[in-house]
Amino acid sequence: MNVSVSVTCDFCGRQVEGEQPPLTWTTSVERGRVRRYCETCSRTHLRSMEAKLDSEWW
Numbered sequence: 350m351n352v353s354v355s356v357t358c359d360f361c362g363r364q365v366e367g368e369q370p371p372l373t374w375t376t377s378v379e380r381g382r383v384r385r386y387c388e389t390c391s392r393t394h395l396r397s398m399e400a401k402l403d404s405e406w407w
C-alpha cells in the first residue's frame with residue numbers, strides 16, 4: 350500500500366506532500382486546533398489576523 354502523507358492549507362486547501370509543512374508555511378493553534386497556512390495564505394492571513402486582532406480587542 351502506498352500511503353501518501355500530505356499537509357493541507359486550512360485556508361485555500363492547497364496540499365503538499367510530507368508529514369511536516371514546508372518552512373514557508375505557517376502553523377498556528379487557534380482554540381486548541383492546529384491550523385496550517387501555505388506561504389501565500391500566511392501573508393494574507395497574517396495581515397487579516399493583525400487587522401482582526403485590532404478590531405477584536407475592543
Ligand SMILES: [Zn+2]
Nearest residue numbers: 358361387390
Ligand atoms: Zn493556502
